[in-house]
Amino acid sequence: MSVIKIGGNVLDNPAQLDQFLTDFAAIKGPKVLVHGGGKIASELSKQLGIEPNMVNGRRITDADTLRVVTMVYGGLLNKNLVAQLQARGCNSLGLTGADANVIPAHKRSLKDIDYGFVGDVESPDQVNVPFLASLAEQGLTPIFAALTHDGQGNMLNTNADTIASTLAVALSRQFEVNLIYCFEKKGVLLDVEDENSVIHHLQPDNYAQLKEQGAIFAGMLPKLDNAFAALQAGVKAVIIGHAAEIQTIAAGEKVGTKITL
Amino acid sequence: MSVIKIGGNVLDNPAQLDQFLTDFAAIKGPKVLVHGGGKIASELSKQLGIEPNMVNGRRITDADTLRVVTMVYGGLLNKNLVAQLQARGCNSLGLTGADANVIPAHKRSLKDIDYGFVGDVESPDQVNVPFLASLAEQGLTPIFAALTHDGQGNMLNTNADTIASTLAVALSRQFEVNLIYCFEKKGVLLDVEDENSVIHHLQPDNYAQLKEQGAIFAGMLPKLDNAFAALQAGVKAVIIGHAAEIQTIAAGEKVGTKITL
Numbered sequence: 061m062s063v064i065k066i067g068g069n070v071l072d073n074p075a076q077l078d079q080f081l082t083d084f085a086a087i088k089g090p091k092v093l094v095h096g097g098g099k100i101a102s103e104l105s106k107q108l109g110i111e112p113n114m115v116n117g118r119r120i121t122d123a124d125t126l127r128v129v130t131m132v133y134g135g136l137l138n139k140n141l142v143a144q145l146q147a148r149g150c151n152s153l154g155l156t157g158a159d160a161n162v163i164p165a166h167k168r169s170l171k172d173i174d175y176g177f178v179g180d181v182e183s184p185d186q187v188n189v190p191f192l193a194s195l196a197e198q199g200l201t202p203i204f205a206a207l208t209h210d211g212q213g214n215m216l217n218t219n220a221d222t223i224a225s226t227l228a229v230a231l232s233r234q235f236e237v238n239l240i241y242c243f244e245k246k247g248v249l250l251d252v253e254d255e256n257s258v259i260h261h262l263q264p265d266n267y268a269q270l271k272e273q274g275a276i277f278a279g280m281l282p283k284l285d286n287a288f289a290a291l292q293a294g295v296k297a298v299i300i301g302h303a304a305e306i307q308t309i310a311a312g313e314k315v316g317t318k319i320t321l
Numbered sequence: 322m323s324v325i326k327i328g329g330n331v332l333d334n335p336a337q338l339d340q341f342l343t344d345f346a347a348i349k350g351p352k353v354l355v356h357g358g359g360k361i362a363s364e365l366s367k368q369l370g371i372e373p374n375m376v377n378g379r380r381i382t383d384a385d386t387l388r389v390v391t392m393v394y395g396g397l398l399n400k401n402l403v404a405q406l407q408a409r410g411c412n413s414l415g416l417t418g419a420d421a422n423v424i425p426a427h428k429r430s431l432k433d434i435d436y437g438f439v440g441d442v443e444s445p446d447q448v449n450v451p452f453l454a455s456l457a458e459q460g461l462t463p464i465f466a467a468l469t470h471d472g473q474g475n476m477l478n479t480n481a482d483t484i485a486s487t488l489a490v491a492l493s494r495q496f497e498v499n500l501i502y503c504f505e506k507k508g509v510l511l512d513v514e515d516e517n518s519v520i521h522h523l524q525p526d527n528y529a530q531l532k533e534q535g536a537i538f539a540g541m542l543p544k545l546d547n548a549f550a551a552l553q554a555g556v557k558a559v560i561i562g563h564a565a566e567i568q569t570i571a572a573g574e575k576v577g578t579k580i581t582l
Contacts, residue, residue: 108369127397130396130400130401134397135391135395135400136392138395139417140391142470143419143470146422146470153416153420191459209403209407210404213404213407215404
């Protein structure tokens with residue numbers, strides 16, 4: 061099973077998105093797509109006169125902003141992705157963590173910063189895997205918007221990378237799962253300026269070495285630490301690569317950065 | 322199985338909606354909820370500077386309006402209904418006709434008026450009943466937003482009454498189905514000014530008689546004609562009643578207007 065997270069830059073580019081969806085629809089075997097949509101949410105916020113409030117690069121989700129992301133992620137983007145995949149013969153359905161209580165979560169507890177209606181997912185053990193397995197049996201492809209709920213009636217804005225890794229770990233108890241992060245670069249780069257400096261294979265030993273040498277771009281470190289955590293929790297491989305290469309990546313060919321234990 | 326359509330007036334009233342959802346969650350047996358949300362969509366349109374364009378009381382759905390209804394019906398309202406039902410222990414999931422291709426439809430063909438991105442559903446024979454049956458088996462309650470898709474990548478704004486009757490007819494091949502329309506009156510009234518003039522039982526003979534006498538409010542006729550069509554197509558009973566009485570109605574007690582063959 062492939063759990064694929066698509067980055068915001070692809071969602072914002074109609075031509076790239078079109079090609080990505082055609083490629084995604086053609087991937088064989090059970091698959092899951094996870095998306096956010098922060099840029100389009102910011103645009104709608106602006107149109108509605110809601111000032112985006114960012115702290116340390118993270119969006120503060122007040123009640124008005126929660127309305128916007130619920131509309132944009134759960135409605136506009138999610139349903140259009142589903143309609144466009146249906147047109148490509150991929151029988152998909154749109155979900156959030158609230159639907160069928162697939163991904164239980166809770167509102168992030170207040171420490172230094174009040175992030176507002178932001179969700180932290182519970183353990184992968186609490187994911188509704190039987191429901192996802194029944195979808196896979198029926199040949200249905202779930203498309204997840206980056207939203208969960210608190211079990212008390214509120215939707216919660218939730219990090220799409222976290223949703224993808226939580227689903228991948230949970231599904232790995234029943235399936236052999238590859239977790240794929242698609243973005244606008246060809247993989248993890250040794251030199252952030254050089255698209256051809258892709259590290260093809262990361263394992264704990266060379267990762268530790270590269271970290272020590274300071275050779276990996278700092279912004280990539282949390283993503284990679286999460287990738288290794290997902291592997292330790294049962295995911296078979298994590299692949300980071302370009303959205304335009306999703307078909308080759310999903311087919312298991314050597315493209316992008318493959319991360320294994 | 323109960324297929325319940327909730328009117329816009331209930332969605333717009335937080336206290337009424339709260340009570341309705343508590344009552345709905347408590348209904349025993351498999352159930353389906355269908356909702357629109359025209360008033361909230363109109364408010365968002367206005368905020369975004371999109372002029373609502375109504376012809377003969379029907380909304381013309383241009384591309385901008387389609388974005389708005391996809392956001393409001395499929396995202397904001399649908400996901401909040403799901404979250405609020407989850408909080409009441411009702412394991413629900415939100416759907417449109419596009420999800421799992423549950424309700425195939427096509428864009429309304431252009432005759433005198435171009436309604437834009439408005440969907441006419443295909444025959445109930447094309448509804449994905451096996452998927453809905455699998456949800457019922459898993460104890461999951463589908464919540465339908467009034468949206469379908471054209472199979473070519475576009476979402477379509479679709480009449481919620483039609484979605485409810487199409488689902489009810491399709492499901493009646495496998496379940497014993499009651500189709501319930503909840504609105505802000507106690508049932509079909511003999512005197513539109515008198516809330517106590519509810520007609521308790523309508524059958525083809527007294528319906529014909531009341532129509533001849535001009536005793537039924539004209540605005541109710543298309544709804545009733547559709548109700549009889551649904552009965553002829555296999556639905557066991559159609560009940561029209563007040564949203565506040567949904568629990569009693571769903572329990573089969575004599576409330577509202579019951580329509581049978």
